[in-house]
């Protein structure tokens with residue numbers, strides 16, 4: 001059976017334990033080798049990939065986004081649910097809220113954004129995130145009574161450092177709701193591969209200068225851990241749909 005659905009697990013989501021009969025596939029892409037777990041869920045074959053590696057060893061700016069997305073494409077994947085821990089710039093989007101991202105602002109600096117090594121394509125980015133999968137997620141969150149926002153604008157920074165309060169004020173003036181370090185170019189490459197891609201952002205903290213405290217990666221991981229059961233519910237409902 002072909003694999004049509006993939007989960008890309010971000011920070012705090014390393015464990016494909018919702019799947020049964022898991023096998024590990026090594027996919028040799030033109031951009032490098034990637035490891036993907038494939039298992040069953042409700043009669044479907046589902047791929048799981050840990051974005052930062054299984055031991056969270058790869059920082060956001062060094063992730064091989066092209067190999068990851070191309071590897072899923074080579075497996076036949078047509079739909080990706082990507083999880084993301086994010087900081088919030090929007091007072092309505094509180095820690096542990098889910099946000100189904102619909103737009104991005106790109107502040108990355110050093111990441112290849114196309115599979116093409118030569119020639120030119122100008123990819124349409126009117127709907128970077130898949131509206132159909134977003135609806136599936138909205139309905140799943142509604143059904144399970146989880147706190148969610150139907151849409152939101154994700155500001156992608158280069159990282160791996162967190163932002164300055166001045167940067168956060170600027171992002172806020174530009175219309176950003178959330179800040180994270182990984183959605184670009186992952187979403188762009190998925191579009192280029194004609195894969196329907198949705199992000200499940202989970203707010204782990206208010207962004208620098210909004211939060212009264214200094215930020216730490218541990219805080220992000222701790223909040224993610226506290227809410228990962230809800231994230232799992234959401235993903236299971238969405239892939240069953």
Ligand code: HPA
Pocket residue numbers: 085086087088157162163179180181204205206207208215220
């Ligand atoms: N900034 C950038 N990335 C993040 C944050 C943040 O505040 N929280 C979780 N990922």
